[in-house]
Amino acid sequence: MTDRTDETDDTHRPGDQPEQHRVTDGGVTAAPGREGAIPEEDTNVTEVFPEGNLDLRAGADNCYKCTTCDTSCPVAEVDEEFPGPKFQGPEQWRLKRKEDADIDGSIMSCSNCMRCDSACPSDVPLSQMHNEARGEYVDDQMDALSTEYVRNRILSNYRTSAELASKVPQLANFAMNFGPARWVMEKVLGVTKEREFPEFAEQTFREWWRERGGAHVQSSEKRIAYFHGCYSNYNTPEVAKAMVRVFEHFGYEILVPPQKCSGTPMFANGMLDDARRDAETNVENLASAIADGADVIASCTSCSLSLRQEYPELFDIDGVEDVSDNTFEAVEYLRIYEDLEGELADAELDGQSFGYHGPCHARNQGLHRQAVELFRDVDGVRVEDVGDSCSGISGTYGWKEEKYDTSMKIGEEMFEHMKHAEGEAGMTECPTCAMQMEHGTGYDIYHPLELLEDALVD
Template identity: 35%
Template sequence: MKLQEYTVSKHNFEECMKCTICTAYCPVLQVNPLYPGPKQAGPDGERLRLKDPYFFNYALKYCMNCKRCEVACPSGVNVADLIQAARIKYDSSKPKLRDQLLASTDFMGTVARPVAPIVNGVTSMGIAKTAMDALLKIDRQRTFPKYSPRSFERWLKRREKEQAAFPEQVAYFHGCYVNYNYPQLGKDLVKVLNALGVGVKLLEKEKCCGIAMITNGMSEKAAKNARHNVAALRKAAVDGGLKVVTTSSSCTLTIREEYPNLLGVDNADVRDSIVMATRYIFEKLEKGATLKFKADFHKKIAYHVPCHMEKMGWGVFSEKLLRMIPGVEFTLLDSACCGIAGTYGFKKENYAAAQAIGAALFDQICTVNPDVVACDCETCKWQIEMSTGYTVANPISILAEAIE
């Protein structure tokens, strides 16, 4: 079956009862008058598009695919899926060079990593930012994530034997961010899981989950990565009987939901084996496993639930884990989008909207004034750190710091 045929009839637009609740929850609609909003771009637009593709509206590109409309919809309409599927099916424009570069995280990571200090230096220089702004339309005010000179995969491969000696094993879908930018998060996960008697394995070979490719008009490439990843996950989960843990809420949502719903890649036999590490650890502790916490650990933590974590309904596991740490003063931040949505907020035409969307969240963080903001998404981390100056850490890293 071709990708385009699959996406036509997949989504439940008929179940929309036109209540308009989704429009109140769409962060883009609040700040960008060019965007038609979830109801019009989703179920209403789908009725028209199915009659005549002429009704496809290029303003659908302003949708960030945050899924907040889906969380809000009382009828369970897959509003964001309808919008993304329409973009995949009807948008025939070729992705710009900028969008290809932003979405090719594996390629960029592979090229940048060996010369990471140079790349990190150049991308933080004002002149380079001005050039990228002028030539590529990547907003010059954006701060770029740093690359690591050593990959997480290499680090873990060197510890294969040591990890295999643990009585229990999990596989880890680390994602591009851990591998190319911040291996420390992967190391923190290994530390926590080892403390629970669990060893960590790499998948046979993972590729970028493809989330940025989907939103940047590269769905065929995303589907190719999805087929590759599902085969690797099948080897670990079905053949090897392992749980697969993750530390990025967006990678997780993509693998579990977007692969079948947007890319037509069947993941039914592996989907339930893929869980966020915070959920996996919480459930282990519930069953009686224990962690030994430092007696002198004290931190004021504000937890931001990323939009994709809200969509999965799993923020509660990170929250409960963080609340479990003795010495933590915990604040759950109001439900809000930070505005970056992966590559969205890097683009010059979206930068102002991204910052306006995140403003309420940034204000609340400043009011709470925490030692650290906890968050399960790397792009939220970039956005919050850049916009507030507060340090953001994955709940797994906070847990790793808190245990003996």
Template identity: 65%
Template sequence: MSDAHGPTDDATTDEFEPIQVFPEAEEMDLRPGADNCYKCSTCDTNCPVAEVDDEFPGPKFQGPEQWRLKRQDDHDVDESVMKCSNCMRCDSACPSDVPLSQMHNTARGEYVDEQMDTFSREYVRNRILANYRRLAPLGSMFPRTTNFVMGLSVTQWLGEKLLGITSEREFPSFATETFREWWERRGGHAASKKRAQEARERRGGAVSKTRAGEVPGARGDEQARNEEKRIAYFHGCYSNYNTPEVAKSLVRVYEHFGYEIVVPDQHCSGTPMFANGMLADARRSAETNVRELAAAIEDGADIVASCSSCSMSLRQEYPELFDLAGIEDVAANTWDAVEYLRVHEDLESELEGTTVDEDLSFAYHAPCHARNQGLDGQTVELLDRIDGVDAHDVGDSCSGISGTYGWKAENYETSMKIGSEMFEHMADANADTGLTECPTCSMQMEHGTGYDITHTLEVLDAALVGSATEGPGRE
């Protein structure tokens, strides 16, 4: 209800008492901001699903309009909420700052808890996709066997027939050594601390570092300098089990700047759980992550993530959906890995004049979750400073896969329609390789174009540390 006060009658002394039109609303999770929507439909016109699927009612209905209906106890959550891809583009599009994705996440959770049959194929499939971290350790125990079995056409056929996981996509391969296995074999935090100290000595002592929310240099050199440069790395599931080369590049780049790196115990960020309405699962993961990351912050570390969806989850979705001790500190001190170096180090100057072994041309896609954090322009700007590297931004279109969304058989065609603009722009870019910070966007880019895809951190690693696969500092 509105907080605005109406005209007063001087002859009336009785205190005004507002009437609760819908008493049951107090018991409902009606998110603040629903009444800020003035139905301009900007969110709908920016929704990639609504653009290609005429039957999808769009984020305006899924958010504020649905919550208005929920004030009346005769309305269930509409099943179309499960067609939302959780790209979260509606959040940044809304001129009134209505928390649309928060409403969508809450609605999906209620729909799954109260309206979805837990014995249905859809529920079982969604639960499996949402909890990739629980299955990945099993697959990574025997990676070569797992990759062979998952690559068989009969496996993909069975996946679609039994679970509704599309057979059109190839399952991602498991690495023969996970990042955490490499990290422990390398010596873990002790080895990182030693390398960080050596890097600081080579670079002439401590390098300035500011804390979250500060402007670099604003407090003066003496106050900004910090001998204990420390970050806690939230690597997420995919960089651990499938693309550890991304995580290794982060370690090498940060050690190049003299940072000690700690790798806390962690669970999935929760992004696939939010997208599938599995909020209880997401909360359990959040409890572990917030506890471990808050402890790292107390020890002087900032949190960095190499996946844009992971940083988005920790920064925005956690404090929106959960009330946990330390959650606000975690959100305030979480950074995208490249963003952190731009703010706390002179990364642009450091890249000036650097080179890579061979000329490289990239077709760069900024993930939706990076755009929502205001990070869409940083990669192209940075890579332009490296000699021999040419990065082409392929536009602001959505890749279409949106995590687990594009893996569902019923969403596959919609996913590819959404991604078609990105595919066309990549083909026109005349590039050698695709580039993005989101692991599932990289799957879609490779699937739709045949490009090999790499991560921005791998390019920074090649330019700053060197591209030799073995040798000092590159285990």
């Protein structure tokens, strides 16, 4: 693969110290009080453990071992060897305070679904602890020449491969699903040959956006900056176009700032250096759009969760809080600021039924009911919730040869429920969940924005 260091060198700002930007570097200053840290002067806290870069002590202390997180973990449910989020988070954090303690390799089996976060009754920052541990494991204990490392690096830097492929989409579509090539990829890189690679679009969203001449609506009152992410740019520009048409229908001026990967696949693979590099670009450009009066909108729920939660938890970058506070998922935003239900009251669709799967990362943001509730009273469409199980793919997780079976086992319940649901189409906000839904059922999968476009835009 290509060397990726060049494209990012220019995004470092002068203030960055190399040792500071390693792994995690100061979520506490970026997010005061996020874990409810007790101000020093209010207590006489004895320094029991030497601190790492992130102050996770308060979070670890909040855990009272109720084990609720473990029951919400989709991996522990199918893999008895996986010690579960309580171990990966607070327990491992304590073990690590001993200098000679290594991070347990099982951290790489965590799929980063982050369900433990919304299960914890005590606000333990579990996913933040997992991210830190995974980053440390990859940096200190994983061999940078190993197949696993190289494979994970390639998978988590999907944007780089996608950018290349999108220059020659037809060739890429052929080559990526060419049998012998896939056999080699599995043997050499450990990328499962069971899955079909997503197709690359003939024209990326950004190419389309330039060709159409950018925004068709100008407004100083209603303005949004669109974080399209990689997938709707390279693979499903129809989602991005739907987003543009729906928001323009409501009179929004749309900005499409320069951007890189949201970091989701990098967090899941412990590639925090890569994630930080892209985060710097994203935060800089999005913060400047916010300064121009825009709110940030994502159409992928993992992208929005990353900007909202993981960025401020892991990175101390200028403007990171600003971006977190002003980022929304697209449908969420319209439900808050527009009379979406009123607009839909007279809409009519042509008799379709969808099995809706709520992505884990949408659940964390309180969004997993929005599609079902929104279309409940719309004529000519039925959106049925197929239950609260995890789809099992968790981004790059289900692409790994050794994780494929686990991934499909987790997904089994969702596939069954989809088949029981009315109709033969699926719906979700997450592009990799969509991949898994399609893979397990053969259905076509849609984004709620596409349905909104059908209902509202001529």
